[in-house]
Amino acid sequence: MRQIPAVETLRRIWMQQFYAPTEDGNVQWRSPKDMPPSTLAIHSPYDVEAHYSSKRSVDWVGYKVHLTETCDRDCPHFITGVCTTLSTISDDAVVESVHQSLSKKSLLPEEHLVDTGYVTADHIVNSQANYGIELLGKVRINPSWQTQNNSKFSAEQFEVDWDNQVVTCPKGHQSIIWRPKIDNRGLRVVHVHFSQADCRHCPVRKRCTHSKAARRLTLQPQAKYNALRQRRQVQETSEFKQLYQQRAGVEGTLSQGVRRSALRQSRYVGLAKTHLQHILIVTALNLVRLSAWLSAIPLAQTRYSRFMELKPQIA
Structure with a gap:
């Protein structure tokens, strides 16, 4: 038995x-x-x-669905990709499979707007190199205590000379050790060490490190390091924020799927059948959107509560 x-x-x-x-x-x-x-x-x-x-305040037993849609202003916003995964798979783990799927259907975008959970230095570099896609999304800020306080010296304030394998600190001291290694996750990194003689008597030591030894830095490979550093600078600009606002449309897509087609309720058992259900739901939503576009029905605008409407608008 x-x-x-x-x-x-x-x-x-x-x-x-x-x-x-x-x-x-x-x-x-x-x-x-x-x-x-x-x-x-x-x-x-x-x-x-x-x-x-569990994600933020939502707990569930089931699966995850990741949707990709077009957001051009002069055509209907069709859903072009559906990826169903186990609920324990992180968002960043599906980026490669999403791009592979879109590539097979010749639906790769030039720019792919994604949530923060999908953006890593690896994906920024690989999306451009392998698919010619600019992956646009906010990367997480550096979690170090130096970054949280503007008066401290964060890793971004150190100048890296990749050709000569030397790092210069904000006070002009140069590193003495440049050591490529493999970290505990199997990723390539570079460990950089400064001289104890330079750090011990530095007048701004407390703004730089809490360590009794000299300051140490861990760098990702050059392409990933530069991509991450550049994105953290660009994502604070008004141009990026205005472009990134278009990503909010996918939240409306998820809401439409939930309200019209019970997207959050699986009618079947197993990942494969649940994925089939998601494909059928997306097909129906695309037909609804095509009908609305042919009937010249405008896209719904973001709804605000009465309280939020009282918030003054800043030009």
């Missing part, structure tokens, strides 16, 4: 939820630290591929 899929599922659920029975036959619940991660745990006996996930 243990070869029956339903029995095997039940066995796995028991193993994930309970410790093995003791000699006297008692069974105990597992403590949270001994339970498997969401990527392995079965959260529904009816669908073993549906996993628990």
Whole structure:
């Protein structure tokens, strides 16, 4: 009987939820630290591929769907890509597969506006090199304490001479060690060390490092480092902010899918069938949008609450 899929599922659920029975036959619940991660745990006996996930204030058991749509002003906003994944897959992990799918259909855009969760230095460089796409999205700010305070010396204030493999600090001191390494995630990085003699007597040492030793920096490879540094500068400009406002349209697409087609409710069991459902929903939405465009129905504008309408507009 243990070869029956339903029995095997039940066995796995028991193993994930309970410790093995003791000699006297008692069974105990597992403590949270001994339970498997969401990527392995079965959260529904009816669908073993549906996993628990959480994003901001939303918790759910199921899947994720990633949509790509056009945003040209003179044509309907068609949805051109549908990517359904397990709920435990991070957003940045789907960028390559999305671009591959769009490439096969000859639907690659020149500019791809994406949310912060999809943007990494790798994707900025690889999207341009492999597909000729400019991946436009805000990158996360540097989390270091120096970056959080404008009076401190963050890594972006150090000048990097890649040809001579030397880094110069804001006070003019040059690094003494340039060491390429592989970090614990298997990624190539460069470790840079400064002289203790230079750092020990530096009058602005407290603005630069809390370490008792000299300041150390970890740099990504040149192409990724430059891409990340440039994006952090560009994303603060008014031109970028105005262009990036177009990405808000996909939020309306998700809302339309939820309201008209129950996008958040899977009618089927398993990832493959759920993906098919998403394709059918997107097909229906595209027909609705084509009909609206042919009927000259304008796009809906962003709705604001009565309270937000009182906010003064800044030109």
